[in-house]
Amino acid sequence: MKKLHKLNRIYWIYGGVMGLLMIILQVIQYKTMVREFNLDFYGASIGILFLIFGIWLGSSIYRRKSTDKYDGDKLGLSNRELEVLELLAQGLSNQEIADKLFVSLNTAKTHISNIYSKLNVKRRTQAIQKARDMALIDSPKE
Secondary structure (H helix, E strand, O other): OHHHHHHHHHHHHHHHHHHHHHHHHHHHHHHOOOOOOOHHHHHHHHHHHHHHHHHHHHHHHHHHHHHOOOOHHHHOOOHHHHHHHHHHHOOOOHHHHHHHHOOOHHHHHHHHHHHHHHHOOOOHHHHHHHHHHOOOOOOOOO
């Protein structure tokens, strides 16, 4: 909901800036440049300004989306659970995860169960896929 509000605000700003540019161009047209330029020049100018501003706005939104990682804290995932999630993505078994983290098998299973609960999934593959979709863990390199 917060993202929707932020995008809505961006659209209002974009619309306001473009409206202001239209008003400025209208004032310029009536005051000084009416005799020097025809209407095609103004149309092209407005089009170019919209294009430049649209490209800038789109790239800034895309950059923000691609660099924003979901924070494990927002989901309630601890650092240890994020570690376990990484090891799950590497394809390690529960026993291998326990050995690698120097914990008991039951502790590893508890971490995995907590991860499933917090990510709202039922299986290991679902947890890995959801974590990749949310950028909690890196996707495999092809």
